[in-house]
Amino acid sequence: MFMGDIMTLCTKSFSKLFSELEDCNEDEQKVKIEEMNGLMNEMEEDEFFSVFNKQLFDRMNILIDKKKIATKDSVLMLKHIGYRKELKSIWMCNFENSLLCERIEKMIVDEDMKKEENDEKLHIDACECYLFLNNTFSNEHLSICIPCLLKVASDKEKNKEALKEVEMALLALSGISDNHIICHELYLNEIAEILIYHQHHSNLTRLAYQSAWRFLLNRLVDDESSEEIIVSKLHFIDEATKELEELAKNVSGKRNEEERRRQEMIEYDIIKRWIIVFDHLFMNFKSWNVEYAGLVRCLAGLIKPLRDNKQETSNLLIYLFYVIAQDQIVSVDELQKEGVIDQILEEINQKTINKTAVRNCLKIFSEISRGLKGELDNETKKAERNFIKMKIIEKMEEKGFEDIIMSLNDITQNTDGRNFELPFNYIDYFVFV
Incomplete structure (x- = not known):
């Protein structure tokens, strides 16, 4: 019902699981959402675009209104959708035209206004969903989301959970295109520190490091001081070359079939x-x-x-x-x-x-x-x-x-x-x- 003309085994399975969500208890929903997240990872771009249309997002919004699905669970699902969308560089405008987008925007502002009393994890997740799934952003929401996610991305811990959260935050930030002019005070010192720290301590995943660069380059490309910052201070050319050399070596190397794929x-x-x-x-x-x-x-x-x-x-x-x-x-x-x-x-x-x-x-x-x-x-x-x-x-x-x-x-x-x-x-x- 959400698939348009593309009905593969993967999309049929996803549609079936989604239709079953409202009849499950919370624990069962979590299991089904995990299964759906796994199916997302297997989708090609045309499948992905067909599945995640405005109707699906509006349906999710209705399920939240009727308390058929917990807000936190729906946000986690949205976050995974957004992660796959940004990782695959898929452009779509289905979410930003949906009622669910309005709900997420309100959640971001409401949680920000609570300050110390807010649900910090929900606030972070909502900010990531907003940046992942939209193509255009309001100044009000960017002024909340950017500092929030840069704070997450500044975590220097190397445990698996922290690395994933940092990667998620930087990947979300990297989706803000150069069409959005953002004042330096909102990001420059923080993102430069993140890049420099990694160059000395290797604390970021490969995807997180690339995302940090993409976020910065989208901001500075039309700035007169860009070349000095990017080349001389942050050594972009050398760093990017090293990253690509490592990636080239990895994709050309021999692995067993499952690991390689x-x-x-x-x-x-x-x-x-x-x-x-x-x-x-x-x-x-x-x-x-x-x-x-x-x-x-x-x-x-x-x-x-x-x-x-x-x-x-x-x-x-x-x-x-x-x-x-x-x-x-x-x-x-x-x-x-x-x-x-x-x-x-x-x-x-x-x-x-x-x-x-x-x-x-x-x-x-x-x-x-x-x-x-x-x-x-x-x-x-x-x-x-x-x-x-x-x-x-x-x-x-x-x-x-x-x-x-x-x-x-x-x-x-x-x-x-x-x-x-x-x-x-x-x-x-x-x-x-």
Whole structure:
């Protein structure tokens, strides 16, 4: 009844459990909610979006009104829904248009007004639900939720329960997009301290650390002092590169099947979240170049494992290289030296490559060609440029680039009517001396 057109075994099981909630006692409800939480973990994005629609959230609100389900239990369920939504980078507006959203917003304000007498755990959970499940936020609610969750995220304990709570708080904060301008006094010192402490003591989970960076970068990307804070004080480039190198090693390593499946699901999600951060960052900061060599090399090394396991994330990564090439954030020389051109040539030669990846691969070569054109008045620079061109051409010939382009005729035509399709003219994608 909540599933729309997508009725898999997973969604059918979830629907059945949800429909049984109002006829259970509190202990039985807790068991069923745990089962539903487990089913959420197995859902693909289209299933998730279909299940958690406005009707389901409004139905939950009615069950709370009728005291058929405890408020605390419903909030814990919402929190898990939000956790999966944010981890998977799923965009949906079903919750914020529901009556249940109004209830959570009122709960946040009411609990905040109680101050010392409030139910601190319920207040934290409500704040996390609000940030997890909404896309737009009021200044009033942000002014309550951000300090509340930063306080949780500042916990330096390393026990399993504390680590999970910190991770949950930072993940919720990371969902506040850069559309929301928030004064520095509300977050900057606290989030910087959290990042610096982790760099010295390694007290955060990998997802928590990535989320802390995402929250900060969403806040500072349009700020004039951003580069100094992000690069010089907090060492973003080095830190992000180290994290990606570790993730790349993990997803490429050998594990038994059950362990691999469980762990890689999380690690690939974290990689996707890093790529989204870099895309946002590169499009806003244009001045960095040499500092990105190690990061670019690491990203290039992720193309193959992502292609083999997470095609959607692979497409995001290839688009990121298009952004880098288009804005000449990293020199063509560095792209060549760090293996990007080799990897893109390898990618475009795959028989299973999809239209999105083809377009972005071709646009990368078009931008590389553009980056190597133009007049130079320095003979040494001319010689360096010609050497780079020759290396790229040799690599293209080795990989059979011309034949690849000719074979892509069907894909490069305007097959889906989008206005960013490339014209079919393979000459445009060669680099000439």
